[in-house]
Amino acid sequence: MDPELEAFIxxxxxxxxxxxxxxxxxxxxxxxxxxxxxxxxxVVEDRLIPADPPVPVRIYRPAGARGAVVWLHGGxxxxxxxxxxxxxxxxxxxxxxxxxxSVGYRLAPEHPFxxxxxxxxxxxxxxxxxxxxxxxxxxxxxxxxHSAGGGIAAALALRARDDRGPAVRxxxxxxxxxxxxxxxxSARNFTDTPWFTRAKAVQAWGHYLGGRPATPYAAPxxxxxxxxxxxxxxxxxxxxxxxxxxxGYALRLLQAGxxxxxxxxxxxxxxxxxxxxxDVSQRQHAELGAALRRALAD
Numbered sequence: 001m002d003p004e005l006e007a008f009i010x011x012x013x014x015x016x017x018x019x020x021x022x023x024x025x026x027x028x029x030x031x032x033x034x035x036x037x038x039x040x041x042x043v044v045e046d047r048l049i050p051a052d053p054p055v056p057v058r059i060y061r062p063a064g065a066r067g068a069v070v071w072l073h074g075g076x077x078x079x080x081x082x083x084x085x086x087x088x089x090x091x092x093x094x095x096x097x098x099x100x101x102s103v104g105y106r107l108a109p110e111h112p113f114x115x116x117x118x119x120x121x122x123x124x125x126x127x128x129x130x131x132x133x134x135x136x137x138x139x140x141x142x143x144x145x146h147s148a149g150g151g152i153a154a155a156l157a158l159r160a161r162d163d164r165g166p167a168v169r170x171x172x173x174x175x176x177x178x179x180x181x182x183x184x185x186s187a188r189n190f191t192d193t194p195w196f197t198r199a200k201a202v203q204a205w206g207h208y209l210g211g212r213p214a215t216p217y218a219a220p221x222x223x224x225x226x227x228x229x230x231x232x233x234x235x236x237x238x239x240x241x242x243x244x245x246x247x248g249y250a251l252r253l254l255q256a257g258x259x260x261x262x263x264x265x266x267x268x269x270x271x272x273x274x275x276x277x278x279d280v281s282q283r284q285h286a287e288l289g290a291a292l293r294r295a296l297a298d
Contacts, residue, residue: 095289
């Protein structure tokens with residue numbers, strides 16, 4: 001493991017997702033301790049996107065932005081808000097120069113699938129319809145997310161393709177949760193990895209699916225046809241249960257004729273980019289932004 005990251009492991013709280021309310025409180029405490037980059041040169045505003053029910057978003061608008069990303073936070077499908085995501089969404093806007101629309105989607109288990117996907121799709125559709133207001137170009141809209149949010153982002157790309165919905169230019173998938181079956185080597189063997197383990201993955205999928213069978217829109221790795229999807233950047237952590245399903249999905253995208261960039265970060269674990277003082281974390285954030293910047297450029 002990366003030595004800078006390893007030094008922090010003893011400070012992590014011992015958590016699981018059995019009590020979503022308690023987990024949400026712990027995430028809020030952790031997020032509040034993360035430094036927020038300077039956003040003084042961009043407009044940051046909270047809005048409610050019309051839907052049933054309305055979807056809260058936080059929009060980051062750097063000067064001169066021509067493209068936008070609909071960004072879905074992580075949190076095992078049960079945690080996270082636009083507030084807890086603020087340090088990460090702000091970083092993405094700073095590093096990419098793109099408009100970042102951070103989505104406060106409904107959380108499981110109170111709101112199981114497809115609530116989060118429906119919220120994300122409502123925001124994606126709104127973004128496509130309000131490009132002029134946002135100051136971005138209609139052919140420069142991406143979807144992206146971390147962990148559970150990365151899985152939702154991949155599902156948005158699938159749904160937009162199938163429904164002939166908004167044109168999605170790019171998928172930015174960071175350690176995405178893609179497969180409820182948890183049959184890969186990493187999913188079966190990473191039972192004691194920092195922060196995220198097989199047991200947590202089982203709990204997360206249980207909350208999200210609510211006892212119902214998974215579809216490709218819930219677990220994108222179940223999709224049999226990946227043709228016609230937008231190009232993707234897929235980032236994985238070495239010590240992460242999601243690692244092998246992410247690498248497998250990236251390979252299947254390539255085999256379906258989709259252009260993919262993959263980065264497997266050695267010595268990292270799921271969510272370790274939150275330790276922003278570590279050099280490897282700083283490189284991860286910079287590369288996420290650079291990948292999005294390149295994808296939305298000419």
